Amino acid sequence: MRIAIFHELQRGGARRAVNEFAKHLKKNNKIDLYTVDGEDNKDEKDFFDNVFFYKFIPRKWSGGNWKIRLYKDTIELYNIYKLHKEIARIINKKNYDLAFIHPSKFTQTPFILRFLKIPKIYYCEETLRIAYESQFELTDKIPFHKRMYDKLTKFVRKKIDKKNISSADTVLANSKFTRKNIRVAYGIESKVSYLGVDTDFFKPKENKKDIDILYIGSKDQIDGYNLLRSALRLIPKKISVKYHLTGEEWISDMDLRRLYNRSKIVVCLAKNEPLGLIPLEAAACSVPVIALDNGGYKETVINEITGYLIPRNKKILSQKLLYLLRAKDKLSQMGKDSRIHVKKRWEWNILTIYLEEIFKKRIAN
Numbered sequence: 001m002r003i004a005i006f007h008e009l010q011r012g013g014a015r016r017a018v019n020e021f022a023k024h025l026k027k028n029n030k031i032d033l034y035t036v037d038g039e040d041n042k043d044e045k046d047f048f049d050n051v052f053f054y055k056f057i058p059r060k061w062s063g064g065n066w067k068i069r070l071y072k073d074t075i076e077l078y079n080i081y082k083l084h085k086e087i088a089r090i091i092n093k094k095n096y097d098l099a100f101i102h103p104s105k106f107t108q109t110p111f112i113l114r115f116l117k118i119p120k121i122y123y124c125e126e127t128l129r130i131a132y133e134s135q136f137e138l139t140d141k142i143p144f145h146k147r148m149y150d151k152l153t154k155f156v157r158k159k160i161d162k163k164n165i166s167s168a169d170t171v172l173a174n175s176k177f178t179r180k181n182i183r184v185a186y187g188i189e190s191k192v193s194y195l196g197v198d199t200d201f202f203k204p205k206e207n208k209k210d211i212d213i214l215y216i217g218s219k220d221q222i223d224g225y226n227l228l229r230s231a232l233r234l235i236p237k238k239i240s241v242k243y244h245l246t247g248e249e250w251i252s253d254m255d256l257r258r259l260y261n262r263s264k265i266v267v268c269l270a271k272n273e274p275l276g277l278i279p280l281e282a283a284a285c286s287v288p289v290i291a292l293d294n295g296g297y298k299e300t301v302i303n304e305i306t307g308y309l310i311p312r313n314k315k316i317l318s319q320k321l322l323y324l325l326r327a328k329d330k331l332s333q334m335g336k337d338s339r340i341h342v343k344k345r346w347e348w349n350i351l352t353i354y355l356e357e358i359f360k361k362r363i364a365n
Contacts, residue, residue, distance in 0.1 A: 001029040001359060004091050005048070006112055007102035008036045011250065013277040014125055017195045018102055022047040024352035032096075034087055036080075036104075052090075056083060058106065073153050077160075080104075081111045088115030097363050101168070107157065109164035119362050122168035123193070126178060126274040127185045131158040135222060135271065162186055170362050172355075175275040175296040193355050194299075195275060196348035201253070202284035204339065207261040212239040212325055214263035214287075216278050217270060218247050224269020224292065224312075231317035239325065260285040264331060265324055268297055271312070276300060279307070280346050283338035288331060290320050300346075306338040 005022060009015040022031045026049065033048040040053040058076060061068045091099060092115075099120040104110035108128040113120055130136040131154045138147045162185075165171060171190040173179035182190045213232075217223035225243075232241065244251060244259060251259070260266065266282040268291035275296035279289045283300075289307035291297035303309040308320050324331050 001097045001356075001363070002095060003029055003031050003359070004034060004094070004096045004099045004118075005031060005102070006034045006087070006091075006099065006110065008104035008106060008110060009102060010105050011041070012246070014103070016253065017277065019044055019047040020196065020198060020348050021100075021352065021355070024348050025356065028356070034091065036083065036087075052087075054083060054087060056080070073156070077106070080106050084111035085115050088112050088117075092117045098359055100359075107160055107164065109161045111160075111164055113164050113167040119169050120167075121170045121172060121359070121362060122165060123172045123174070124165065124178060124182055124190065125174050127181045128158060128161040130154060131161070132181070132185050133272070170358070172358070175299050177272075177296045177299065178274045181274075191358065193358065194346070194351055195277060195280075196346050196351045197277065197280040197284045197342055198348060199284045199339075199343050199346075202257055202260065202281045204286040204335075205257075205261040207258070209262060209264050210240060211242045211259070211263040212265065213241045213321060214244070214259060214266045214282075215241065215269075216244045216246065216259075216266070218245060222271050224267070224271070227269050227312060227314055227317065228267055230314040231321065234315060234318040235322055237322075239321075256281070257285065260287050263287055265290060265321065267317075267321075268292070268301075269312075269317075271295070273297060280342055283307075283342045284346075286335035286339045288324060288334035288338060290317065290324070302337075302341060306334060306341050 003025065005018065007018050009018065025031050031048050032050040034052045036054045036056045038057045045051050059068050059072055061072055096118055099116050099118055101110060101113055101120055101122045103125055109122065113122060138150050165186055165188065171182060171188055172193040173182055173190040174195055176192055179190050179192050182188055215228055217225060219225045260282050266278065266287050266289050268276055268279050268289055272295040279291055279297060279300040282289050283306055289301050291301045291307060291309055292312055293309035298309060301307045301309055310316050310320060
């Protein structure tokens with residue numbers, strides 16, 4: 001098959017997953033990448049037969065300047081729309097069997113789905129959460145006119161996102177949890193096609209375990225930063241905690257693997273995480289995970305075998321952390337079971353075979 005892959009993803013787990021999909025698909029197929037970003041990442045070229053890079057630098061907005069915000073919500077969106085239309089025109093002229101489309105950091109579901117004339121499969125990693133989940137709504141503390149503008153822009157983006165995803169021939173979800181959200185948000189049925197983990201890269205190393213607890217996420221409440229801080233105050237003994245704050249500091253894959261291997265426990269506390277690669281990567285490095293009992297974590301963590309699934313409760317979190325840090329035999333066994341589980345269920349080569357079958361059926365239809 002000749003496959004065109006498209007994405008507008010930021011550096012991180014989702015973008016790394018696209019590269020892994022391509023690496024394994026490339027063994028039996030011709031894979032070209034079409035990507036839009038602020039800079040060309042030349043380190044990714046080996047994953048694809050050809051890479052077509054389109055430079056697009058969005059205006060930076062961190063609050064306070066209403067003119068920039070208005071520009072981003074109107075002119076910038078229209079410019080992305082035009083760019084996607086042009087990329088689709090180029091793809092349509094080539095002899096591809098299928099387009100494999102991934103999310104956009106600008107609109108969630110990308111505009112390009114509207115314009116492609118070949119079979120197109122969209123890989124939905126999450127719905128447009130800011131428009132569908134109440135936890136992202138502004139509170140009454142925010143001035144009325146700002147809340148009204150926020151509602152209006154979310155309404156518009158929700159319409160754009162829904163029209164874009166309805167243009168896909170097939171929608172894939174990264175978890176059963178996401179599949180349910182797609183059904184509720186869009187009224188669309190999707191198939192689950194899990195992401196995987198490279199167990200040849202993410203693997204145990206003989207490192208000194210000098211980090212008791214590793215947290216990877218932002219300081220936002222939704223990621224569980226405050227929950228962990230509150231739980232740590234209930235632990236009497238002094239423990240070593242490492243915070244890798246996403247969005248504030250970039251980390252290479254090598255450094256990320258090194259962090260996993262220095263850690264005794266990884267905590268995953270994000271609310272309704274669609275899937276989460278962190279539990280899988282940690283497990284591949286034989287590190288137990290303590291995660292919230294919601295979202296995609298329920299599909300990646302086996303309770304009491306590869307880690308613990310817990311409610312959003314600081315007392316229970318502190319108890320599980322303290323127990324595992326003290327029970328060294330249990331900690332070690334969970335680590336070994338985690339690695340076994342990932343190699344059996346979450347290897348990329350296994351998951352890509354399933355994905356190829358979906359592609360072939362789509363083309364045949």
